[in-house]
Amino acid sequence: MSHDHHEQSFFSKYLFSTDHKVIAMQYLFTGMFMALIGGFFAYGFRMQLAFPGIEVPGLGLVTPNLYNELVTNHGSIMIFWVAMPVLIAAFGNYLIPLMIGCDDMVFPRLNRLSYQIFLISAIVLIASFFVPGGGFSGAWTSYPPLSAQAKYNLTPLGAPMWLTAVALEFVAFLLGGINFITTLMNSRAPGMKMWDIPIVLWMIVIASIVFMASAGPLIAGAVMLLFDQIYHIGFFNPNKGGDPILWQHLFWFFGHPEVYVVLLPAMGIVAEVITVFARKKLFGYKTILYTTIATGTLSFFVWAHHQFVAGIDPRMANVFTITTILISIPVTEMCFAYIATLFGGSIELRTPMLFALAFLAEFLIGGVTGIFLGSSGSDIYFHDTYFVLAHFHYTFVPIAIISVFAGIYYWFPKMFGRHMNETLGKIHFWGTVIPFNLIFLPLFFLGLAGQHRRIYSYENFPELAKPYLQDLRILATVSLIVMLSFQVVFLFNFFYSIFKGKKAEKNPWRANTLEWAAASPPPHGNFPELPQVYRPPYEYSVPGRELDYWPQNEKA
Amino acid sequence: MEYIIERASSFAGDIDFLIVLIAVLGGFWLLLAEAVLFYFIVKYRRKASPKAQYITGEEEVSKKWLHWPHYAVIVCDLFIIFFAIQTWVKIKQTLPKPDAVIEVVGQQWAWKFTHPGLDGKLGTKDDVKTVDELHVVVNKTYQFKLKSDDVLHSFSIPVFRLKQDAVPGRTITGWFKPTKTGQFDIQCAEICGIGHGIMGAKLYIETEEEHRTWLEHQRMAQVNGNRINTAKK
Numbered sequence A: 001m002s003h004d005h006h007e008q009s010f011f012s013k014y015l016f017s018t019d020h021k022v023i024a025m026q027y028l029f030t031g032m033f034m035a036l037i038g039g040f041f042a043y044g045f046r047m048q049l050a051f052p053g054i055e056v057p058g059l060g061l062v063t064p065n066l067y068n069e070l071v072t073n074h075g076s077i078m079i080f081w082v083a084m085p086v087l088i089a090a091f092g093n094y095l096i097p098l099m100i101g102c103d104d105m106v107f108p109r110l111n112r113l114s115y116q117i118f119l120i121s122a123i124v125l126i127a128s129f130f131v132p133g134g135g136f137s138g139a140w141t142s143y144p145p146l147s148a149q150a151k152y153n154l155t156p157l158g159a160p161m162w163l164t165a166v167a168l169e170f171v172a173f174l175l176g177g178i179n180f181i182t183t184l185m186n187s188r189a190p191g192m193k194m195w196d197i198p199i200v201l202w203m204i205v206i207a208s209i210v211f212m213a214s215a216g217p218l219i220a221g222a223v224m225l226l227f228d229q230i231y232h233i234g235f236f237n238p239n240k241g242g243d244p245i246l247w248q249h250l251f252w253f254f255g256h257p258e259v260y261v262v263l264l265p266a267m268g269i270v271a272e273v274i275t276v277f278a279r280k281k282l283f284g285y286k287t288i289l290y291t292t293i294a295t296g297t298l299s300f301f302v303w304a305h306h307q308f309v310a311g312i313d314p315r316m317a318n319v320f321t322i323t324t325i326l327i328s329i330p331v332t333e334m335c336f337a338y339i340a341t342l343f344g345g346s347i348e349l350r351t352p353m354l355f356a357l358a359f360l361a362e363f364l365i366g367g368v369t370g371i372f373l374g375s376s377g378s379d380i381y382f383h384d385t386y387f388v389l390a391h392f393h394y395t396f397v398p399i400a401i402i403s404v405f406a407g408i409y410y411w412f413p414k415m416f417g418r419h420m421n422e423t424l425g426k427i428h429f430w431g432t433v434i435p436f437n438l439i440f441l442p443l444f445f446l447g448l449a450g451q452h453r454r455i456y457s458y459e460n461f462p463e464l465a466k467p468y469l470q471d472l473r474i475l476a477t478v479s480l481i482v483m484l485s486f487q488v489v490f491l492f493n494f495f496y497s498i499f500k501g502k503k504a505e506k507n508p509w510r511a512n513t514l515e516w517a518a519a520s521p522p523p524h525g526n527f528p529e530l531p532q533v534y535r536p537p538y539e540y541s542v543p544g545r546e547l548d549y550w551p552q553n554e555k556a
Numbered sequence B: 001m002e003y004i005i006e007r008a009s010s011f012a013g014d015i016d017f018l019i020v021l022i023a024v025l026g027g028f029w030l031l032l033a034e035a036v037l038f039y040f041i042v043k044y045r046r047k048a049s050p051k052a053q054y055i056t057g058e059e060e061v062s063k064k065w066l067h068w069p070h071y072a073v074i075v076c077d078l079f080i081i082f083f084a085i086q087t088w089v090k091i092k093q094t095l096p097k098p099d100a101v102i103e104v105v106g107q108q109w110a111w112k113f114t115h116p117g118l119d120g121k122l123g124t125k126d127d128v129k130t131v132d133e134l135h136v137v138v139n140k141t142y143q144f145k146l147k148s149d150d151v152l153h154s155f156s157i158p159v160f161r162l163k164q165d166a167v168p169g170r171t172i173t174g175w176f177k178p179t180k181t182g183q184f185d186i187q188c189a190e191i192c193g194i195g196h197g198i199m200g201a202k203l204y205i206e207t208e209e210e211h212r213t214w215l216e217h218q219r220m221a222q223v224n225g226n227r228i229n230t231a232k233k
């Protein structure tokens, strides 16, 4: 009888928990697991590109169809099942209640439902790889008519399953978004005014708002596309009076804001880390907040820069060039504020700080190379080349990988009550960041040389089959393998430290925000008694104070 | 750019100029920001700077460090927008009077071309149809009518710096003017299914005489083909 009871409590504790911290961990571990699949897919198609026609160890021969399936699902997984769950859901769920000093989300059951739907979406996606015809292979953008008709894409089951998985994933994040916004607005500790909210929470909540405002058209589009696939309605079929370009508008109206949906939480994590490890107040808190809102708003007016050469009215391109280039203004201002935060600091290069600084250094490259693509004239050449690919990996890898590592190394002591190993952390850092650059710098060059995307072998294109271009492809692939191998160091450090790491105290980094006032790890309910807030979050090195930090909840 | 990939159309130079312009302006800001970032990391590391300063970034003195670069970025943006639109309008929004019109059709997974025959007119009996090879004359302005039979494709010629998606149900008109002879790649730059990776074609830019010879050859082949067909019947 008591055994039964124990079983039940294990289930209710880890599988059907409504505790925001457990749900955050569910999202984190699911996201990490999906990242392994996404990384493995990248290994598969990069091996084929570097050594066309070889039997890839662990995967076998990469046929043209398998190649398309790998690139399609690599992109889908990394964005929808890694970046979103980890950056928004895992960090959002973990941090929001702890950092505003309350015991849980406003809607804990909605929160649990959100994860469960997300888990189902991941299972549907993984199942789609094993159905007859294989997984969807029409690119993560899923443009019709290719995606709409099985006679074109040859994946009668894979395509609708992929689409269903994406739609379910969206439902999960809509539920999560409602929760985040409501919780931040209603459950703040007494005394926590708008300007006392840590910037990472602002960023996660603004990202959720942007997501919720942009996802509607795509969900509608997904339903329409599903109807085209299953019932042959023809919303996107020109022979039936439909329009394939309509999908592109619906997709990118979501797709571009999505970039900022994942960028903002990453910027937020970096803000928390650099202030703590530079012992500095965040430079221009309000400026950063306003530029965030400006970026989020502008991001709704730039989508057609993905469609300059898609067959839209060419006059439209001029409007979207202007809005796209203008978005560089708030984003650079944000980056400058971060760099200015380091001015006059006292910087300690611990592992989280190394990752946070690497985020800034790498993201700048991603941002600047975007200008070539946002400006219509040069996009004629660069559209759908490896230049685009290298550009957005210079934004997405810093966002979804580098900033996430900064966050994991930083909050690990809080999450698990133990420290990760610092030496292994630094080895992991250099083993990730150096190969990352060696993967994607060559790809910029290949893009300049005219290499187009989603091609399983360049042997059919004499201009691209030159030996020195092949050398660059091999360099990128070898660097990828090196980078992937160094993740073993991380996984070991992570799981070893959960059980055997050095015990962490409440506030090991001497930080100000409220999560550090809870025990490490925080028990169910978080705080023994709910904290009161007396000051803004970044009061580091305040003159006339002996300590170089000043927790938000410390009375005077 | 031309060290990396040849230029073979009249507007390739405009696009390359724009690319270089952005590289210079963007590169300047990138290097400046990276330099400042690394300088701060070195200068203010704990050993050299044990006690941090207290700066809110909201005083007027420190705000100017955001405002000056802010205005400078706007100026750079205006430059880029101006040249981007100028290039775009020249290539995509204007249609110079053509010397010849060709038809380009994408299908899973080939490019089909229709060239005007010796009469120089498209849509007459002597049109020359080819698959996966396009023959044009150097220094002549061409207009193309781009279509697709099935899914999206993208008609891409890197040496021309030309790219345009082909959309089923539409005919999209564009233009180019080759400026040097030679053999070059034509790509399909939009994923179009399992054969996307082999969907390439050859571009032959010829002199007037070479092109005439090729057309005559094609006509002979066609006539002979017809004869054989009639003989069979």
Ligand SMILES: [Cu+2]
Pocket (backbone or CB within 6 Å): A255, A256, A259, A302, A303, A305, A306
């Ligand atoms: Cu975009």
Ligand SMILES: [Cu+2]
Pocket (backbone or CB within 6 Å): B153, B154, B188, B189, B190, B191, B192, B193, B195, B196, B197, B199
């Ligand atoms: Cu194609």
